[in-house]
Amino acid sequence: MNIDSVIGRLVRYFNDDMLRFSGAPGYTPLPEPDTGRKYLLYLHVPYCHVLCPFCSFHRVQFKEAPARRYLEYLRDECDLVSDMGYDFDELYFGGGTPTVIPGLLYDLIEALKARHGIRSVSVETNPDDLGKAGIAMLANAGVTRLSVGVQSFDDELLKQMQRYDKYGSGADIRRAISDAAGCFETLNIDMIFNFPDQTEASLRRDLEILTGELGVDQVSYYPLMNVDNAEGTMEKAIGRVEYSRERRFYEIIAETMLAAGYTRNSSWCFSRKAGMFDEYIVDREQYVGLGSGSFSYLGGTLYSSTFSIGDYGRMVDRGQTGTVFSQPLTERDQRRYYLLMELFGGRLDKRQADDRFGGRFERGLWRELGALQLIGAVRDRGAYLELTERGHYLWVVMMREFFSGVNRLRNKMRHTNQADTMAAKAGE
Numbered sequence: 518m519n520i521d522s523v524i525g526r527l528v529r530y531f532n533d534d535m536l537r538f539s540g541a542p543g544y545t546p547l548p549e550p551d552t553g554r555k556y557l558l559y560l561h562v563p564y565c566h567v568l569c570p571f572c573s574f575h576r577v578q579f580k581e582a583p584a585r586r587y588l589e590y591l592r593d594e595c596d597l598v599s600d601m602g603y604d605f606d607e608l609y610f611g612g613g614t615p616t617v618i619p620g621l622l623y624d625l626i627e628a629l630k631a632r633h634g635i636r637s638v639s640v641e642t643n644p645d646d647l648g649k650a651g652i653a654m655l656a657n658a659g660v661t662r663l664s665v666g667v668q669s670f671d672d673e674l675l676k677q678m679q680r681y682d683k684y685g686s687g688a689d690i691r692r693a694i695s696d697a698a699g700c701f702e703t704l705n706i707d708m709i710f711n712f713p714d715q716t717e718a719s720l721r722r723d724l725e726i727l728t729g730e731l732g733v734d735q736v737s738y739y740p741l742m743n744v745d746n747a748e749g750t751m752e753k754a755i756g757r758v759e760y761s762r763e764r765r766f767y768e769i770i771a772e773t774m775l776a777a778g779y780t781r782n783s784s785w786c787f788s789r790k791a792g793m794f795d796e797y798i799v800d801r802e803q804y805v806g807l808g809s810g811s812f813s814y815l816g817g818t819l820y821s822s823t824f825s826i827g828d829y830g831r832m833v834d835r836g837q838t839g840t841v842f843s844q845p846l847t848e849r850d851q852r853r854y855y856l857l858m859e860l861f862g863g864r865l866d867k868r869q870a871d872d873r874f875g876g877r878f879e880r881g882l883w884r885e886l887g888a889l890q891l892i893g894a895v896r897d898r899g900a901y902l903e904l905t906e907r908g909h910y911l912w913v914v915m916m917r918e919f920f921s922g923v924n925r926l927r928n929k930m931r932h933t934n935q936a937d938t939m940a941a942k943a944g945e
C-alpha cells in the first residue's frame with residue numbers, strides 16, 4: 518500500500534468518527550448568531566432534470582409544482598434565520614440544480630439582497646439550462662460567479678454519464694459556455710477526472726478546450742469519487758473507480774493549468790484571476806446551510822438539515838428551520854478540520870491559526886504536522902505553512918476522502934429520514 522492510500526484511509530477513519538450524527542432526528546435550533554459577524558449562506562436546491570449516476574449529492578427528479586413549493590419554503594426559511602439576527606454577505610446556491618426555475622431563483626436573490634449587504638452570489642447550473650434570457654436574468658440579479666457543471670467535453674463519456682441527451686454534445690456545451698462568457702465576474706467550469714474510460718488524450722483535449730479555445734476564468738477539476746448506493750448505478754453506467762491513474766491525471770491537469778497562466782486557488786481549483794473559491798467551506802470557516810440536505814458549521818458544531826423534502830416543508834410551515842441533527846466537534850477535530858481546509862487553499866497563516874484557537878495552533882497537532890513534513894507534503898515557511906507540489910496531490914486524496922465521508926453521511930441521513938418518515942406514517 519502506498520502513502521497516498523494510507524493517508525486516504527486515515528482521513529476516512531477520522532472523518533467517519535467526526536461526521537457521525539447519532540441519535541434520532543428532531544428539530545435542532547441553530548444557535549444565536551455572533552453579534553456583528555457576517556456569515557456565508559449556502560442554499561440547497563435538490564432538483565435535477567437528470568440524475569447523473571456518479572453523483573452523490575442530495576438530489577431528486579425535477580417536477581415543476583414541488584420545486585416551486587420548495588423554493589417558497591426556502592425563502593421562508595431565509596426569513597426565519599434573518600429574523601434570528603443572522604447577517605449574510607455571501608450567498609452560495611448549490612444543488613441539485615439551483616437554476617431549475619430561474620424566475621424564482623431571481624426573486625430569492627432579490628429578497629436576500631433587500632435584507633442583507635450581499636457582496637457576492639455564486640450559483641451552480643448545467644450547460645444550456647438557462648439559455649441567454651436566463652443568463653441575463655442572473656447577471657441582473659447580481660450573480661458574481663456562475664459555476665457550470667460540464668464534467669467532460671468527450672461525447673462518449675457524456676453518454677456514459679447520461680448527460681448527453683439533456684445537456685448536449687461536447688460541441689453544444691462549448692457553445693453554451695461561450696454564450697455565458699463575460700456575463701459574470703467569474704465563470705467557473707466544474708470538471709471531473711479519472712473516469713474509468715477516460716484516456717490521457719481525452720483529458721488533454723478537455724484541457725486544451727478549457728485553457729485555449731474557451732479560456733475560462735476558473736476550472737474546478739474534481740477527482741471521481743465512489744458513490745455507494747445499493748443499486749450500484751454508478752458502477753453499471755461508468756465502471757468502477759480505480760485510483761492507480763489518479764495521480765498521473767492530476768499531474769497533467771496541474772502542469773497544463775499552471776503553464777497556461779492559471780493560479781491554484783485550492784488543490785483542485787485553478788483561476789485566471791482572483792475569484793471565489795470553488796468550495797465555500799474553504800473560503801469561510803463558519804457558514805449557515807439552508808434547504809433540505811444542507812449542512813451548517815457554527816461555533817465548532819456541525820448541523821444537518823433533514824433529507825426528507827416533505828419533512829422539510831412541514832418544519833418550515835411550523836416556523837422552524839429544517840435542522841434535525843447537531844454534532845459538536847472536539848477541540849482536536851476543530852483543529853484538524855481547520856488544517857485540512859486552510860491547506861486545501863495552499864497555505865495556513867500561523868498567526869491567524871493561533872488567534873483562532875487562542876494559543877499555539879501547532880502544539881495541538883504536532884503529530885499530524887510532523888508526519889506531513891516528514892513525507893514532504895508541507896513546508897514550514899516561518900509565518901505560514903504551505904503545501905508542496907507533492908502535498909497538493911495528497912490534499913486531493915484527503916479532500917476526496919473528506920467528501921466521500923460527507924457522501925456516506927448523506928446516504929446515512931437519507932436512510933434515517935426514510936425510516937423516520939415511514940415510522941411516522943405507520944403511527945398515523
Ligand code: SF4
Nearest residue numbers: 565568569572612613
Ligand atoms: S451532477 Fe449535477 S445535474 Fe447531475 S445529478 Fe448531480 S447535481 Fe444533478
